[in-house]
Amino acid sequence: MNQPEPVLLDFSLLDRQIVDSQGLMVGNVDDLELAVTDQGRLQVTALLSGQQVLGDRLGGRLGRWMSAVARRLSPTPDPQPLRIPYDLVDTVGSEITLTVAKDLLAEPPLEAWLRKYLIDRIPGGRDASQ
Amino acid sequence: MKRLLAITLGILTAIGGFVDIGDLVANSETGARFGMSLAWVVVVGVIGICVYAEMSGRIGAVSHRAVFDLVRERLGPRVGLANLVGSYLVTLLTLSAEIGGVALALELASSVNYLLWVPVAAFAIWAALWRIKFETLERVFGLLGLCLVIFIIALVQLGPDWGDLGRQAASFQPTEGENWATYGFFGVSLFAAAMTPYEVFFFSSGAVEEGWTRKDLITERLNVFVGFPLGGILSLAVMGCAAVTFLPVGASVSDLGQTALPVPVALGRLGLVIVILGFFAATFGAALETGLSAGYTVAQYFGWQWGKMVPPRRAARFHTVVLVSVLLGLILLLTTIDPVQLTEYSLVFSAVVLPLTYLPILIVANDRDYLGDQVNGPFANILGVSYLIIIVVAAIAAIPLMIITGVGA
Numbered sequence: 001m002n003q004p005e006p007v008l009l010d011f012s013l014l015d016r017q018i019v020d021s022q023g024l025m026v027g028n029v030d031d032l033e034l035a036v037t038d039q040g041r042l043q044v045t046a047l048l049s050g051q052q053v054l055g056d057r058l059g060g061r062l063g064r065w066m067s068a069v070a071r072r073l074s075p076t077p078d079p080q081p082l083r084i085p086y087d088l089v090d091t092v093g094s095e096i097t098l099t100v101a102k103d104l105l106a107e108p109p110l111e112a113w114l115r116k117y118l119i120d121r122i123p124g125g126r127d128a129s130q
Numbered sequence: 131m132k133r134l135l136a137i138t139l140g141i142l143t144a145i146g147g148f149v150d151i152g153d154l155v156a157n158s159e160t161g162a163r164f165g166m167s168l169a170w171v172v173v174v175g176v177i178g179i180c181v182y183a184e185m186s187g188r189i190g191a192v193s194h195r196a197v198f199d200l201v202r203e204r205l206g207p208r209v210g211l212a213n214l215v216g217s218y219l220v221t222l223l224t225l226s227a228e229i230g231g232v233a234l235a236l237e238l239a240s241s242v243n244y245l246l247w248v249p250v251a252a253f254a255i256w257a258a259l260w261r262i263k264f265e266t267l268e269r270v271f272g273l274l275g276l277c278l279v280i281f282i283i284a285l286v287q288l289g290p291d292w293g294d295l296g297r298q299a300a301s302f303q304p305t306e307g308e309n310w311a312t313y314g315f316f317g318v319s320l321f322a323a324a325m326t327p328y329e330v331f332f333f334s335s336g337a338v339e340e341g342w343t344r345k346d347l348i349t350e351r352l353n354v355f356v357g358f359p360l361g362g363i364l365s366l367a368v369m370g371c372a373a374v375t376f377l378p379v380g381a382s383v384s385d386l387g388q389t390a391l392p393v394p395v396a397l398g399r400l401g402l403v404i405v406i407l408g409f410f411a412a413t414f415g416a417a418l419e420t421g422l423s424a425g426y427t428v429a430q431y432f433g434w435q436w437g438k439m440v441p442p443r444r445a446a447r448f449h450t451v452v453l454v455s456v457l458l459g460l461i462l463l464l465t466t467i468d469p470v471q472l473t474e475y476s477l478v479f480s481a482v483v484l485p486l487t488y489l490p491i492l493i494v495a496n497d498r499d500y501l502g503d504q505v506n507g508p509f510a511n512i513l514g515v516s517y518l519i520i521i522v523v524a525a526i527a528a529i530p531l532m533i534i535t536g537v538g539a
Binding site for chain 2: 015016017018024025026027028029030049051054057058062093094095108110111112114115118119120122124125126
């Protein structure tokens with residue numbers, strides 16, 4: 001068997017759009033979770049998505065500020081990033097497609113909060129535009 | 131008719147770039163002060179936006195990635211964020227100006243002060259963005275915007291000395307009483323308006339909203355190569371009407387009523403009705419374009435679900451950004467700031483944004499991972515690189531010229 005093509009993580013994975021099996025947008029790859037295998041090689045174990053991990057990755061004052069805003073906007077005191085195990089990745093191309101539907105993943109707290117307290121309270125928010 | 135309906139996305143996008151509220155008045159003011167001597171800038175701008183809108187639409191159709199996705203992917207989150215802040219501010223200032231523009235058009239029609247119309251206009255724009263299907267918006271306002279064709283008819287009816295207009299267009303220098311600095315400032319403004327970044331945000335996101343695929347590349351090109359030149363011609367017709375009506379008598383133009391004036395002079399009351407309808411449609415359409423673009427840029431940078439292809443509750447963050455942007459635009463107008471001048475200040479932010487928006491489009495348009503066999507040919511690349519250089523020069527020149535001339539005074 002051939003060696004797998006080397007993947008340039010920061011080029012092919014980081015900052016790409018993740019979409020679910022239906023084509024709905026899940027988030028961007030804001031950071032990656034890596035692990036060392038038994039053979040001593042690095043392996044991507046999960047995609048991480050959320051403004052606080054993006055802030056941590058950016059670093060510096062700007063990054064701290066972004067993480068702080070993300071925490072502030074989150075209804076839970078210690079928001080966890082969306083962690084998508086790499087097993088769920090179907091294809092990696094101009095977008096990263098998952099094998100599962102979005103509903104099976106944890107929903108970003110800001111989206112859930114805005115839906116509950118703002119969007120659902122405005123008439124017509126539930127309808128697809130006709 | 132079916133053909134015409136297929137290109138309304140291109141027409142609406144071009145209206146936001148060439149004949150929105152700021153440009154309507156700016157084109158007329160340019161005609162009144164410089165005759166047709168800056169017409170060449172519009173031509174240069176039309177070619178430039180065609181080159182880049184075609185690339186962004188092609189990327190949207192083939193890979194389903196809109197422009198702000200690419201910005202972050204290719205420039206990284208840090209530079210992408212700088213672009214996001216600049217782009218958002220350009221778009222927000224323009225959105226605010228367009229809300230004011232809708233109100234000004236309503237003032238022309240009703241003689242009720244525009245400030246009273248501003249909240250009504252803002253609500254109507256938000257309601258349209260909330261409720262109405264993308265395709266309907268694009269068709270209604272793309273087609274109604276064609277009322278501005280009345281400026282072409284008016285120009286012909288005014289019976290100008292075409293040879294004289296041609297000589298002005300070929301002079302490439304300021305008219306008497308104007309200097310090179312103001313000539314340069316108006317030139318850079320016209321160019322920046324033609325290439326304004328929300329056009330590619332909107333056009334590429336619209337391509338995704340409409341579900342274009344590889345099969346729709348002919349439609350995509352038709353949208354670009356009919357829509358933008360049409361926008362450019364309308365903008366030249368507005369300029370020409372002012373050059374014929376105001377330049378000989380040395381009158382200046384500073385508001386929407388004066389911009390409209392040549393049309394009733396040439397065509398009477400019916401002309402006035404059509405031109406006001408055209409102003410309303412163009413500013414409303416541009417407000418929809420910028421309102422959506424504000425949401426698109428933020429949502430695409432962060433990877434949030436965006437778009438009108440899903441119900442608002444499935445894209446809560448996107449719709450919140452749109453709502454907040456309309457509210458901010460409304461608040462800005464209620465300070466009684468002049469809507470027409472607002473777009474001139476967005477030029478400052480354009481300087482940062484233009485190169486950082488068009489570079490990633492050019493890079494990705496050459497990436498086979500995204501486009502397969504639909505990557506740029508040599509011709510598109512030569513034009514793309516040339517325009518990137520022009521954009522950088524214009525971006526660098528914009529702010530000093532703005533300061534030297536006191537915003538073109």
